[in-house]
Amino acid sequence: MATYYDIFGQKVQYLSSDPSDVQIGQVWYNSTSNTAKVQGATASGVWSAGGTYPINGTNISGAGPQTAAIAFGARVYPGPNGPTNVSNTYDGSSWTATPPINTSRSNSGSAKNGSQTAALMIAGNTGGGGTETNVCEEYNGSTWASVNNYPVSAREHDQGTGIQTLALCSAGYTGSYITTTCTYDGVNWTALGSPSNMNGARFSGTTCGTQTAAIMFGGTSPTGVNVESWNGSTWSEEAASFNTPRNAGGSAGTSTNAVFFGGEPTGNGAATETWDGTSFATTGSMATPRYSMASNGTALAALCTGGSGAGENTTEEFTGAGSPETQTITTS
Amino acid sequence: MAHKTYQYCVATNWGKGFITHNDAVKLEFRSFPGNVWRVNAHNQDANKWVAGVNGTHKTLSEAQAIVDAEVTQAQADWDALPADQKAPTAGFELISRPTDITLTE
Numbered sequence: 206m207a208t209y210y211d212i213f214g215q216k217v218q219y220l221s222s223d224p225s226d227v228q229i230g231q232v233w234y235n236s237t238s239n240t241a242k243v244q245g246a247t248a249s250g251v252w253s254a255g256g257t258y259p260i261n262g263t264n265i266s267g268a269g270p271q272t273a274a275i276a277f278g279a280r281v282y283p284g285p286n287g288p289t290n291v292s293n294t295y296d297g298s299s300w301t302a303t304p305p306i307n308t309s310r311s312n313s314g315s316a317k318n319g320s321q322t323a324a325l326m327i328a329g330n331t332g333g334g335g336t337e338t339n340v341c342e343e344y345n346g347s348t349w350a351s352v353n354n355y356p357v358s359a360r361e362h363d364q365g366t367g368i369q370t371l372a373l374c375s376a377g378y379t380g381s382y383i384t385t386t387c388t389y390d391g392v393n394w395t396a397l398g399s400p401s402n403m404n405g406a407r408f409s410g411t412t413c414g415t416q417t418a419a420i421m422f423g424g425t426s427p428t429g430v431n432v433e434s435w436n437g438s439t440w441s442e443e444a445a446s447f448n449t450p451r452n453a454g455g456s457a458g459t460s461t462n463a464v465f466f467g468g469e470p471t472g473n474g475a476a477t478e479t480w481d482g483t484s485f486a487t488t489g490s491m492a493t494p495r496y497s498m499a500s501n502g503t504a505l506a507a508l509c510t511g512g513s514g515a516g517e518n519t520t521e522e523f524t525g526a527g528s529p530e531t532q533t534i535t536t537s
Numbered sequence: 538m539a540h541k542t543y544q545y546c547v548a549t550n551w552g553k554g555f556i557t558h559n560d561a562v563k564l565e566f567r568s569f570p571g572n573v574w575r576v577n578a579h580n581q582d583a584n585k586w587v588a589g590v591n592g593t594h595k596t597l598s599e600a601q602a603i604v605d606a607e608v609t610q611a612q613a614d615w616d617a618l619p620a621d622q623k624a625p626t627a628g629f630e631l632i633s634r635p636t637d638i639t640l641t642e
Contacts, residue, residue, distance in 0.1 A: 251561035257552035298553045492566035513632050515570045
């Protein structure tokens with residue numbers, strides 16, 4: 206029988222702890238746990254539980270990678286049922302309060318590729334029901350500060366993306382659904398106008414990507430399955446529709462490699478689909494169906510925070526297929 | 538007797554570690570109002586998970602009763618909201634009226 210050495214030309218490492226810099230396929234023996242291990246890759250996308258969010262928050266906003274994220278604003282429901290100024294950072298395990306935002310609100314857009322030291326909060330609404338605002342704020346890691354207003358007073362839900370100094374936010378709700386596309390350069394907002402407006406006016410869509418290459422999934426209206434992609438100057442309707450119709454979901458990733466999750470109706474609110482720039486594929490569902498959550502991270506490591514349903518103070522972490530995973534070798 | 542696909546328990550989601558990545562790879566999880574959790578039946582990993590989270594096993598009817606009570610209360614809370622804070626149509630951006638949930642095994 207061929208040995209590991211015969212096949213790979215190397216011996217299995219004998220280590221007291223798992224190595225930190227490993228390659229997929231690498232094998233070692235952990236002498237502390239007395240287990241043989243291999244660096245494999247996840248076969249399909251799965252969701253695991255993240256740290257409990259400090260409040261019940263729906264219509265909440267977020268930014269940053271899965272293990273260094275920030276969430277801010279929200280409608281506190283169940284509970285007092287009103288907008289909040291709460292902001293928290295996440296380290297991959299637990300949430301820590303930061304200084305609050307200045308204008309309590311929910312349904313804000315976010316430069317979701319931002320960070321714990323460079324976040325951008327875009328417009329939103331200041332009541333449980335109406336009262337849209339155009340107020341924007343930036344977080345620098347220490348304080349939230351007001352910056353130039355968004356061109357329209359609108360609820361933007363999860364329709365913003367990019368980073369604090371190169372942001373994109375599109376469509377929304379101002380009393381009616383709009384198609385407006387706006388960009389931010391770190392100082393000023395620009396409402397681009399035709400031909401940069403979205404093809405379909407909508408709210409409750411979810412956007413990910415950058416200021417020059419983004420994708421928006423769903424929204425109300427037109428139908429809840431529409432997908433539009435942004436190339437930096439125009440939006441185009443994608444031919445593909447996602448498999449499970451829903452609105453107010455979340456997303457993370459790029460315009461050609463993204464994960465789209467959750468949404469309402471709640472019966473469809475655990476659905477998770479990946480997007481490769483051409484088509485959708487169903488992957489592992491969330492444990493808690495929800496909509497109007499904060500969503501950020503990447504297609505391989507996304508974070509879902511709060512939302513409506515049964516998970517207002519819970520978070521879930523997505524690990525996409527193909528992600529590195531240390532596996533214990535067993536016999537059966 | 539029909540073969541059960543799922544079992545139910547009541548457990549409080551404490552956050553990180555409640556469902557680990559390894560749990561998620563092996564099992565199918567779904568939460569419902571009232572801290573009711575559905576996991577695979579006839580599965581040693583599922584049984585270990587329920588024990589590990591200090592879950593209390595519930596029969597289908599017991600779990601359904603817990604969910605029903607929670608949904609009924611949530612519907613009453615929603616009904617008491619001001620009209621401008623309710624969703625006039627499905628898919629609107631406000632909070633929708635919680636719908637009845639029917640559990641299955």
